[in-house]
Amino acid sequence: MTAGIPRTSDGARGATRSIGLLTSVGSTLDAFFPEIVEHWTRAGVRVSTAAGDRSRRFAEQRVIDGMTRAPRIANVRAPRALRAWVLRDRLDVVITSTATASALSRIVALPVPVVYFCHGLHWNGSRLRDAPFRAAERVLLHRSAGVICINDADEEWFADRAPHVPRVRLPGGVGLDVARYAREPREAWRPGEPLRLVWCGEFTARKQPEAAVALVEALLARGVPVELDMLGEGARWAPLRDRVGSALPVRFPGYVDPRPHFARAHALVQTSRWEGLPRVALEAVAMGIPTAGFDVKGVRDVPGTRTAPEGDIEALADAVLDAARTRGEDLPDPALLSYTRAADEILAFVDRVAPLPASAAPPASAAPPTSAARPAPAAPPASAAPTVPARAEGS
Template sequence: MRIGLVASVGEMIDSFFVEIIEEWRNAGNTVLTATGPDLPVKVQDGVTLIPGITRRPSTKNFQAKSQLRGWVAQNNIDIVVTNAATGSLLVRAAGLTVPVVYFCHGLHWQSHTKLSAIPWVTAERWALRRTAGILTLNSDDDQWFRTHTTKPVHRLRQGIGLDLTNYEQTPMPAHDNGILKLVWIGELTPRKRPVDAVRTIANLHTMGIDAELDLLGAGDLSPKVAAVIDQLGLNDKVRLQGLQPVTEYFAKSHALIHTATWEGLPRVGLESVAIGRAMLAYDTKGTRDIPGVILSPQESPDSLAGTIATWVNNGLQPPAVPREHLSYQSAAKQILEFLDHTESA
């Protein structure tokens, strides 16, 4: 099978598909990649840069139809896989002569009934008429697609998987000194709600639990987060670490906490589970589908602190998830079987 993979930016191929592509090629398939020119692909040789594909809507998009059709024809592609909101809409709008599978990393709304979601919902419902199949990562998106199309839908319950050699399971740190060590990982943005993570630590201290938190990531909210840490008197308990390798911090932490408004399927949660650390999080789209996640009933620092306290009192249990289910090899096999079925339909 000759598979065409199209992403809005090269960063997506680098971050999500390198191992998947290798598995497909090892299985005897030809894989060709294409991306917009905004962020060139770093590690994939032979990628085609298509000027009409952009991360956000642009006048350049008018060129995409002819460019995509030419790329498919010149490379004799059998089936196209596309992801990301803008890129996938452009691919499906191009009227290609081969099946197009939409790999949905996360629909761009938490609730399809909100006014702000209407443009996205309208565009996606239109694009479904030109979609041969859909791959999803979470239960909310999966249900939405199954409600709005009769086309085949397959949910990857462990996402695109991990290279487990990079996430060796490590022993839980001792808790003898009574200090609970937590880590939060993500962009410091409103959607990720890092301030809630800081307030959760303050609530744990109020409850008599001596907790420390390392925040890994960068973003526009960094000054605000620093100000809240100072305001709550947590400078010796909460540390803004910036962008750091995650495995080191998982190894010295007891658990990951997560406070996002919504996710596709947070990779950091899979990493946490693979290393043997529990994930304690708000019950939100995407996050609720991480294997073994412990959910807070309300989206508030008070509620999350209570959930963490219960987990501590129950003995800091690690997640009981078979590691092999988290591998990229498993994900690559599932996707390939879905593509083969869709291409031959």
């Protein structure tokens, strides 16, 4: 791909691809897509971003009336707003991610193909309580022009239920700006030294932060001097911090840049029940930090990770020690995790499942917004936004 040259599925110049990128809330756009959108734009692709509320990093983002993070009665207003957005911005394909946005955009009869970017199906295994979600996704899958997935378990689920629907797997998820996660030479942990660990995520039931505290207790019981930094926020942050107090070597710095913590850590610990593909783990891998976690969907797909049976704290301690004894020499080249690689793979897939006619004319400028879809207020440039720790690729 040559930056600045309008591109088409057949390489003809002048037929400009116009992509709509839709998520339930603006914070998802902020967390995962700024670099990808910038890369596409430099290549001559028109991108219109949209969500149910405003993002901080996309000045021209559309706000879709009736779009919400979780299903609400207000969603009845979204179909009209979605159609208005597609027509107003002359889109030729919509890429949708996160649960509510992906469901609504496929239920609605949009006049363009819809590609589902699955950051993680909302179940792990075949529990009965997840049956309604699996049934709904099976129906929606057949209304998808294609599926983008980021872990083995979800890819297998899609292949089994709808083998005719095109799909692509992104081993590095949406990718990273690898220049921001520079890999430096590091020393392996040696027995007798303080073992420095990092846990990073949202303090929720699915992330199981209590398991990380139990891990510290297990390591101390073995005589391993250990320190744990637990980065992030969430409903369980304050209760867990208060419970731990000063009894254990665990720190709760909150919502901070994880890179300084990664730089001095021997390993990153993950305790989630499932993930799409945990971005914080990919950030650690890019910096050369080994990872360990439970053997669950998404976590097991992190390159080079050590895993333990779900819920087995003693086995997790073994995995952590095994990871910490390495210098990250078995981790992949950071370039394989680059957002440019992910952006090019996504665009090639979209060209395949929703080919743009060579005769297509460049779209007209967007019309003034209406109440159904209106631009978000101006935001600071992408480069000004801080790195955040509590990210995981899950829809």
